[in-house]
Amino acid sequence: MTRSSHYDLQSLRVFIVVAELGSLTKAAERTCLTLSAVSKRMADLERSIDCTLMLRQPRGIELTAAGKGLLAHARQVVDRVNRMANEMSDYAAGVRGHVRVWANTSAIIQFLPHDVQAFLADNPSVKISLEERFSDAIVAAIRSGDADIGIFADNVLAPDIDKAAYRQDKLVLLVPKGHPLASLKEVAFADTLDFEYVGLTEGSSLLARLLDAAFNADRALKLRIQVSSFDGICRMIEHGLGIGILPEGAVRSDILAAGLRAIELTDAWAHRTLRIGTLSRDTLSPDALRLFDFMSGRTDG
Secondary structure (H helix, E strand, C coil): CCCHHHCCHHHHHHHHHHHHHCCHHHHHHHHCCCHHHHHHHHHHHHHHHCCCCEEEECCEEEECHHHHHHHHHHHHHHHHHHHHHHHHHHHHCCCCEEEEEEECHHHHHHCHHHHHHHHHHHCCCEEEEEEECCHHHHHHHHHHCCCCEEEECCCCCCCCCEEEEEEEEEEEEEECCCCCCCCCCEECHHHHCCCCEEEECCCCHHHHHHHHHHHHCCCCCCEEEEECCHHHHHHHHHCCCCEEEEEHHHCCHHHHHCCCEEEEECCHHHEEEEEEEECCHHHCCHHHHHHHHHHCCCCCC
C-alpha cells in the first residue's frame, strides 16, 4: 500500500522537470544533478508507488497514464509548498497578514491599482497577492478556497457567494478612424451588428454579455478576431480589423489621440456593476475582512 510519507518533495520537483523536458539527460542539466542521481530518484519514485511512471524511448521518455496523473498532482503539491514558503518568508519579514485576491481584467485595469495602494497605505503590514483571471474562474476559486476575495462581473452567477457591489463602469464602442459609425455620439448595440467585431477569448464575461445581447436582438455577433486582452482589442481596432466593445477606462489615451472614436452605447446593460465576493465574511481573517469592507461599495470612486 502506498503511503504519502514515501513521497520526497525534491524527487517530485525533479519528476516535473523530467516530464516537461521529456529527457533524463536534459533534466539532469537543468537541475544540476548527475544523470545517475536523476535516474535513481525516478526509480525510487516508481518503487515507492509501485507503478511505472515513464517509458524510456530512444528519443527520450514518455509518461504513462500513471505518470500523467502524478504530474498533475505533483505540480499542485509543489505549487502549494512554494506558496507556503513564500508566506512564511513574509511573516518572517514582518508581514502580518496575507490576502489572496483574484480579479477580472476590468477591475485590474480601471480600479484596483488605486484602491490597493490606498488600502496598503493604511495597512502596510498586509500583503496582497493579486491574480488576473476570468470572472467564472474567480467565482470557482472563491468556492475552492484558492482565493480569499474575488472581484468579478455582475453577469456571472454566484448564488452561494457572500458578495457586495465594488465599482460601476461603462462599456463603450471603439471604432477606427473613418468607420461608418465614427461620426455618432451614441449608438444602440443592435445597430452595430452589421460590422465585424474584435472580441475577447472564450470564457470572458464581457464576451458572454455581447453574445447574450446579440441573441436577444435575434442577430449574430460577427467575431472576426479574438484576443486575450483589452490592449489587444485596441491594437486590432487601431489597424482597421474590426470594431469592439470594452470598458471606457480601458481605452488608452494614445488610441483616442490616434483618431479612434469611443462611442457611448444606449443599451442599459452597457452600465455594469463589478462585484466583490468571498465564501463567507465570517471566515475571513481580520486583514482580509478589512480589505473586503474597504473595497465594498466604492461605486462613487
